[in-house]
Amino acid sequence: MLKQIDIITEDAETAKRMLKMMIGMLETRCKFCGSDNVVKNGKSRKGVQNWLCKDCRKAFVDNRALPRMKSPVDTVASAVYQYYAGSSLNQIRGHIEQQSGFRPSDSTIYHWVTRFSKVAVEEANKFKPKVGNTWVADETVLFIGSKKYWLWDIIDSDTRFLLATHLSLTRGTKDARQLMKLAYEKVGKAPKVILTDKLASYLDGIELQFGSETKHIPSKPFTDVNSTNLIERFHGTLKDRTKVMRGMKTPESARLILDGWLTYYNFFRVHQSLKGETPAQAAGIRFIFKDWHDVVISQAPTAQTIKGKDDKMMVISADYEGSHILKRVHRRRIRRKQAMRMVNPTSSIVKGVK
Numbered sequence: 001m002l003k004q005i006d007i008i009t010e011d012a013e014t015a016k017r018m019l020k021m022m023i024g025m026l027e028t029r030c031k032f033c034g035s036d037n038v039v040k041n042g043k044s045r046k047g048v049q050n051w052l053c054k055d056c057r058k059a060f061v062d063n064r065a066l067p068r069m070k071s072p073v074d075t076v077a078s079a080v081y082q083y084y085a086g087s088s089l090n091q092i093r094g095h096i097e098q099q100s101g102f103r104p105s106d107s108t109i110y111h112w113v114t115r116f117s118k119v120a121v122e123e124a125n126k127f128k129p130k131v132g133n134t135w136v137a138d139e140t141v142l143f144i145g146s147k148k149y150w151l152w153d154i155i156d157s158d159t160r161f162l163l164a165t166h167l168s169l170t171r172g173t174k175d176a177r178q179l180m181k182l183a184y185e186k187v188g189k190a191p192k193v194i195l196t197d198k199l200a201s202y203l204d205g206i207e208l209q210f211g212s213e214t215k216h217i218p219s220k221p222f223t224d225v226n227s228t229n230l231i232e233r234f235h236g237t238l239k240d241r242t243k244v245m246r247g248m249k250t251p252e253s254a255r256l257i258l259d260g261w262l263t264y265y266n267f268f269r270v271h272q273s274l275k276g277e278t279p280a281q282a283a284g285i286r287f288i289f290k291d292w293h294d295v296v297i298s299q300a301p302t303a304q305t306i307k308g309k310d311d312k313m314m315v316i317s318a319d320y321e322g323s324h325i326l327k328r329v330h331r332r333r334i335r336r337k338q339a340m341r342m343v344n345p346t347s348s349i350v351k352g353v354k
Contacts, residue, residue, distance in 0.1 A: 031060045031067045031300070066300055075100060076112050077293040083113050084264040114253075117260030120295045124263045129283030132158030133192040137179060137202065138231040139171065140239070144254045151238075151258070152179040155231055157195075159282040160271055162234070162262050163187060167255060176205025184209065195219050195228055237265075268292065 029036050030053035041052035041059055052059050064072040075096055082092045089106045097103040137154040152166040152175060164182035168175045176199075184190060190210045196202040198218040206216045219228050238261070267280045267287050274282045289295050 028062045030056060030058065031065075032056050032058045066296070071096075071102065071104065071112075072100075073293065073296050075102075076116070077291070077296045079104075079109050080113050080116050080292045080296070081264075081268075083109070084261050113260065114256060116292065116295050116299070117256060117263070119299060120263045120267070120289065120292075121256075121259045123288060124267055127280070127285045127287070129156070129159065129161045129163075129187060129280065129285055131156035131161055131163065131187050131283055134158070134195070135163065135183065135191045135193070136195045136228055136231045137176075138197055138228060138235060139199070140235045142167075142254070144251060145249045149251070149254075150175065152176070153231060153234065154179055154183045154194075155234060156279075156283070157230060159279050160230070160274060161279040161283045162266055165258065165262060167251060167258070171199070171201060173201045173204040173208070176201040177208050178205075180206055180209035190214050193217060197228060234265075264292075 028038055028051060030038055030051075033053060033056040035053055035055040037054045038051045039054065041050040043049055044061075048061055048063075050059055051062055060067065063070065064074070066073060066076075069076070079092050079096065082095065083089070087095075089109050092109055093104060093106065134157040135154050136157055137152070139150050139152045142149045142151045147169070150168050150171050152168065154163050154165075155161065156163055163186050164179055166175060166179045166182060168178075180194075190213055192213075193215045194202075194206055194210075195217050196206075197220060202218070203216060206214060265279070267278055267285075267289070268291055270276050270278055280287055289298070
């Protein structure tokens with residue numbers, strides 16, 4: 001077994017990532033508790049090697065995938081990235097098949113997207129960006145199912161950070177105020193200037209939310225001063241993405257997919273205008289995930305140590321509901337083995353037989 005690995009790098013996070021990769025390449029470890037105390041446990045009908053962990057007593061397949069998943073972490077992360085980068089489900093499936101020979105269904109890929117989007121969105125909502133005093137707002141049309149919806153967005157001019165979005169069936173003052181309220185709750189301050197198009201709803205919506213401390217400037221794109229080009233360009237990028245998106249058949253599913261895409265836009269997608277940084281980095285946020293690979297691998301269970309029978313320490317994985325379940329399963333396995341020995345006694349337990 002490997003005892004020492006020397007990694008020379010100035011970045012601690014890079015060293016950790018390299019170490020995990022090298023360990024994974026050199027030895028088989030338990031998916032559930034990370035232990036290397038594993039043994040071979042037969043093969044499946046298709047000849048796939050099964051393994052058994054002696055610490056947590058769980059069986060697994062060494063396919064570099066998360067527990068209870070068949071596809072490797074790299075494949076899943078790549079699929080989620082491609083989805084938000086602009087590829088259709090058919091294109092993603094074809095790419096996976098060409099690379100690995102495995103052909104997942106559309107529903108499988110969509111499940112990956114929704115599952116790990118929830119993880120990224122939940123973590124992204126914990127951060128408060130440091131933004132400037134000029135915001136740009138606009139609205140655009142989205143068709144969800146067969147209905148026409150309005151998607152309201154507001155962006156910080158300095159960092160390009162998307163502050164808030166609001167999905168509605170109407171286009172009135174109430175919706176404009178709701179957008180401003182969500183942006184205020186996100187950053188905790190009011191801007192000095194808000195640029196919008198000439199929709200009348202913004203006039204009252206901004207006044208009701210921020211009062212006289214915020215100046216509202218109705219403008220339009222392609223002007224030299226106070227242009228709304230920034231938000232228009234953002235909506236163009238969003239439109240290009242939603243053309244090939246599936247799964248946006250209900251407001252709930254559309255909200256999740258849009259939140260996932262906006263998290264990708266703020267935290268993972270670098271901008272040339274920001275000198276290769278993401279809007280989150282420009283807004284002073286140190287996000288715990290570098291990319292979708294980090295999001296996927298974060299769902300690997302962590303090891304826990306509990307006290308078992310005869311005060312012996314046993315290692316279990318975090319996906320167990322509690323130690324009492326482990327003890328119950330362990331006792332059941334012992335009783336089953338004892339019963340099998342009584343039915344089919346071996347030479348070791350039958351006296352006088354060699």
